[in-house]
Amino acid sequence: MKIKRLLALLLALIMVVSMAGCGDAQSNQTNKDLKGTTIKVYTHMGQRVLGEEKKDEQGNTYRDANTAILKHLAERFTKETGINVELIVVTNEEELRPLFQVKDDSVDVFTCPNWSLEEWKAYAEPYCTVEEGIAQYGEYAKAMPTVDNQIYCIMPGRAYNQAVVYNEEVIKAAGYDEIPATLDEFNKMCEKIKALGITPISLHRVENWPLATVQDFAIYVSGNPNVFAECLKTENPFSETSPFGKTIKIYTEWKAKGFFEPEVYTDFGVAMDSVAYGKAAMMLFGSWVVPQIQGRVPQGKDPSIIKFAPAPDFGAGRYVLAAPADNWAISKFSKNKEAARKFIEYIANDAQFIADSGFIANKKGVEPKVPELYAIIDKMVASGDCKVVLQPANDENALNNQKVLEEAGLYADYKYVGLLFDALDITRPDDWSAYNKQVETQNQLYAKYKQELGVSWKD
Amino acid sequence: MVNESRSYKVLRYVFLIGAVIFVIVPILPLIFMAFKTGSEYSSTSVLVPPQNWFNFYNFKYAIRVGNLGKALINTGIILAVSLSVQLLFTTMVSYVLHRFEFTGKRVVFTLFLLTMFIPVVTTQTIVFQIIYKLGLVNKMLSVILLYSGVNIVGIFIMLNQLNAIPKELDESALIDGASYFRIYASIILPNMKPACITLLIINGIGYYNDFYIPNLYLRKEVQTFTVALHKFFGNTATPFEIVAAAILLGIVPIMIVFIFLQKHIFYGLAGAVKS
Numbered sequence: 219m220k221i222k223r224l225l226a227l228l229l230a231l232i233m234v235v236s237m238a239g240c241g242d243a244q245s246n247q248t249n250k251d252l253k254g255t256t257i258k259v260y261t262h263m264g265q266r267v268l269g270e271e272k273k274d275e276q277g278n279t280y281r282d283a284n285t286a287i288l289k290h291l292a293e294r295f296t297k298e299t300g301i302n303v304e305l306i307v308v309t310n311e312e313e314l315r316p317l318f319q320v321k322d323d324s325v326d327v328f329t330c331p332n333w334s335l336e337e338w339k340a341y342a343e344p345y346c347t348v349e350e351g352i353a354q355y356g357e358y359a360k361a362m363p364t365v366d367n368q369i370y371c372i373m374p375g376r377a378y379n380q381a382v383v384y385n386e387e388v389i390k391a392a393g394y395d396e397i398p399a400t401l402d403e404f405n406k407m408c409e410k411i412k413a414l415g416i417t418p419i420s421l422h423r424v425e426n427w428p429l430a431t432v433q434d435f436a437i438y439v440s441g442n443p444n445v446f447a448e449c450l451k452t453e454n455p456f457s458e459t460s461p462f463g464k465t466i467k468i469y470t471e472w473k474a475k476g477f478f479e480p481e482v483y484t485d486f487g488v489a490m491d492s493v494a495y496g497k498a499a500m501m502l503f504g505s506w507v508v509p510q511i512q513g514r515v516p517q518g519k520d521p522s523i524i525k526f527a528p529a530p531d532f533g534a535g536r537y538v539l540a541a542p543a544d545n546w547a548i549s550k551f552s553k554n555k556e557a558a559r560k561f562i563e564y565i566a567n568d569a570q571f572i573a574d575s576g577f578i579a580n581k582k583g584v585e586p587k588v589p590e591l592y593a594i595i596d597k598m599v600a601s602g603d604c605k606v607v608l609q610p611a612n613d614e615n616a617l618n619n620q621k622v623l624e625e626a627g628l629y630a631d632y633k634y635v636g637l638l639f640d641a642l643d644i645t646r647p648d649d650w651s652a653y654n655k656q657v658e659t660q661n662q663l664y665a666k667y668k669q670e671l672g673v674s675w676k677d
Numbered sequence: 678m679v680n681e682s683r684s685y686k687v688l689r690y691v692f693l694i695g696a697v698i699f700v701i702v703p704i705l706p707l708i709f710m711a712f713k714t715g716s717e718y719s720s721t722s723v724l725v726p727p728q729n730w731f732n733f734y735n736f737k738y739a740i741r742v743g744n745l746g747k748a749l750i751n752t753g754i755i756l757a758v759s760l761s762v763q764l765l766f767t768t769m770v771s772y773v774l775h776r777f778e779f780t781g782k783r784v785v786f787t788l789f790l791l792t793m794f795i796p797v798v799t800t801q802t803i804v805f806q807i808i809y810k811l812g813l814v815n816k817m818l819s820v821i822l823l824y825s826g827v828n829i830v831g832i833f834i835m836l837n838q839l840n841a842i843p844k845e846l847d848e849s850a851l852i853d854g855a856s857y858f859r860i861y862a863s864i865i866l867p868n869m870k871p872a873c874i875t876l877l878i879i880n881g882i883g884y885y886n887d888f889y890i891p892n893l894y895l896r897k898e899v900q901t902f903t904v905a906l907h908k909f910f911g912n913t914a915t916p917f918e919i920v921a922a923a924i925l926l927g928i929v930p931i932m933i934v935f936i937f938l939q940k941h942i943f944y945g946l947a948g949a950v951k952s
Contacts, residue, residue: 264911271916277716278734279916281742309910316893319802320809484723487914491719510914516716 253300255557257326260314263288264307266575270513271487282513287574295564301557318551325549326558335365335612343548343555344368345562355580358542360611373542374566375577378526378595378606379504380434380539383511386523388416388499396594397500397527399603401468404530408477411499418477420498422489426631429639431502433632434539436465441534443607447615450622450668450675454661456638463657466638468532473639474647490514494524502529505576506543508591527594528604538595541609543577618673625671626663634660710921711735718918735922739909743919745926748905753930755817755891755901756884759824763880764873766827771835772865776847793829801893808894819894820901824884831876838872839865874941885931902927 261267266288269281292303308314311330318325318341333341345351351359351369363370382397389397392410408418422428436445440461449455449462457463472478479498483489490507492498494514501507505526512521528536546565548558565571569579573587580586588596598604610616623629628637641656643649668674710718712727714734739745774786804823805814813819842865850860866873888903895904906927909920 271715271911271914273715276734277714278732279715279738279919307908309907313892313896316802316805320806322809322814485915485917487911487916488719490914491716495716495720497720 252554252557252560254302255554256302256304257552257554257557257561258304258306258324259292259561260306260308260325260328261288262308262310262329264309265510267305267307270510272513273516275517277516285513287571291565291568291571292561295561299560299564301560303561318549321551323549323551323553326552326554327561328547328549329545330371330547333363335363338363338370338547339365339368341550342370343550343552344370345372345548345559354582355542356582357608358540358580361542361609363545364611371545371547372562372566373545374562374579374581375543375572375575376540376580377505377543377577378538378592379541379609380431380438380502380529381505381595382500382527382529383493383503383508384500384525384527385493385496385498386525388414388496391416392499398530399536401530401532405472405475408472408475408499412476416496417479417492417498418500419472419479420483420489420492420501421478422483422486423478423639424482425486426633426636428503429632429635432465432469432635432639433462435468435502435529435532436461437539437607438529438537439465439468439532439534441537443610444615447610447613447619448675449619449664450615450673453665453668455664456634456657456660458657462634465532466635469635470639470642470653473642473644476644476647487514505589505591509576512591522590525594526591528598536598536604537607538599538604539609540606542580544572544575615676618671618676622664622668622671622673625667626660628660628663707921707924710918711925712922713918715916715918735919736926739919739923739926743905743909743923744900745902745905745923748900748902749927749930751817751899752885752901755820755824756881759821759884760877760881762821762825763827763831764876766825767831767835767876768866768869768873769861770827771832771839772861774832775836775839776844789827789829789832798889801889805893814894815896815898817895817899820891823890823894824880828880830879834872834875834879835869838869842868882931 265271265285267286268289269283270285271279272282274280289305292305296302311332314325314328314330328342346354346369348359348364348367348369351362351364351372355362355372355374358373358376359369362373384397388411389395389407391414392407394407394410398404398407411418433446437443439445442448442461445461449460452460454460455462456466458467479489479492483492489498489501490511491514493501494511495516501511508524508526512524515521515524528538530536546562548555548562552558566579566581567584569584569587572579573589576589576591578586578588578592595604599606612620620629623634628634638653638656638660641653643652706723709726710723712730712732712735713721714732717728770789774782808814808819808822811819813822846864846868847860850864855863886903887901888907891901891904892907895901900908906920906923909915909923
């Protein structure tokens, strides 16, 4: 009997060892098969491939090769797996489109932040199901581009977005140690900064995309993450009684008070420089901008004077928006899908790369590293002074609201914000008649197209 | 000589000086920017001259990082080949359309004319697919092929010039036993020099400055000057002081061509107008 037991144990041991060995052998076999494969990675992350643009002691622009973190990651990946990576920087998604339209197989991995769901489905390989995504990335998976229960791109980090990026030296000069908690106090601080001859807020209105912050600030104003979709519940979303109307009015009041830059910045780089050099006190953006401004702080000054803190309480408490960050997809036409997937997984498992990119690793089983730039927000979230709100997924209500705005000609380029903001003539800051007229026009357009499309809020 | 009143003279100078300012003012900030440091560019107005006119850092950076030298050579090769082929085809097509009567001549001419009404961008999805199927994407030949085509503007210029060349010259040569190709090569082509120079100037400058086609077809492997320039543009921020230096470097070849060929250029444009 004893011998039989011993034999059974021995047999089981042999089986376990052989199975484990089989797994390793399989994995080694796959790596061996992929060795020598070259994948082409098309990315808009120029800074992370070429290095951040910084200024030397003479003030000349140069690229800091040490900050080419994606290039360094690709080199490590090649060393470990034998899969070669060719990084190709694109300025925008439009450069990729012609290649996908001819089903070109030269794209293996790509990043593409601004595509519609239809485009994701047409050009990207399904990465995993929503359930698999949630198992790996928690609730953040729900905000990844999804069509028919398939996630098309993996967003391995999370970011705290839409907060105040500020130059600490400037606000200290105005007598403040931190971003005030209330809107009244925030406005007082801006007045003091303005009195110092410094621009309180750098907006860069010459482009439309900076207005995205206004859309997200409506969440803070209402304390409701679904505020965009819930426009459908009202006939007059642009009146100040509605969260959107109130948020846009706050921005326009800041404009009337002269809180934004009087000059036109020729480029967003100049806008970032204004904060880095202390010509402006702050910007209201996502965390992605912080490392870039820190990199522009002139030589001899500590880049950590650029800080990131929650926006003041606009009436419903202090919030910070959390959203999945970065996006990595496999091309539907790639002939190296397995190698491409390995590369994306390698990124998702590299907490340091994600932290250096300004985000927090989100994948389960990966020990996250919190970048220094989140120090203030983290502390306030831990103490309960600031609440984290998760960016909502695009549900049916949100898409219907978007359709109404599109039909009304107000959606593209954040026109529903821009047209109102621009309606106030800065040379006549007390005359709000044009602004109020624009509110009426936009409300009428919204009601008209909502009725024409026959859409309404669905519980 | 017409007597001019003093006020008329003053007015004329005011107008001319105004016109010069109108042309120069947009270029001045570009020159200023090219000599400024990054910090200086961010902290001063674009109309303020640089502190140091001998700061060539941006030029060196643009050449080194942007690989502008190679890009200019690529542009030169593309221009030389495509303009030569285009000139040859345009003069030949014009010669045939002007001097010969044949069935379908009107149809051919109308088809050339029709292309004028179709914006280039609208056909690019299909054209890109054709070039892709030919395996020419990322090869210089793709752009050469697209630039070498005969366009209606060129035909109009050539037809105007052909009107000024007497048909009797062709007929005499024909009686003397010259072939049609000989007539084209020895009589027509030399007499069409002003029109050829006009076409070279119009299309040469157009192709030199074109960004759309090289960016679409050449991408990374072979860059022309405009594509290389575009690589300095970032997703959100752009070092404009370096872009300005690169643009000035790009103006240099055109300036050299202009200095050496100005007599021909003026003669070419004036000749085309006269004819």
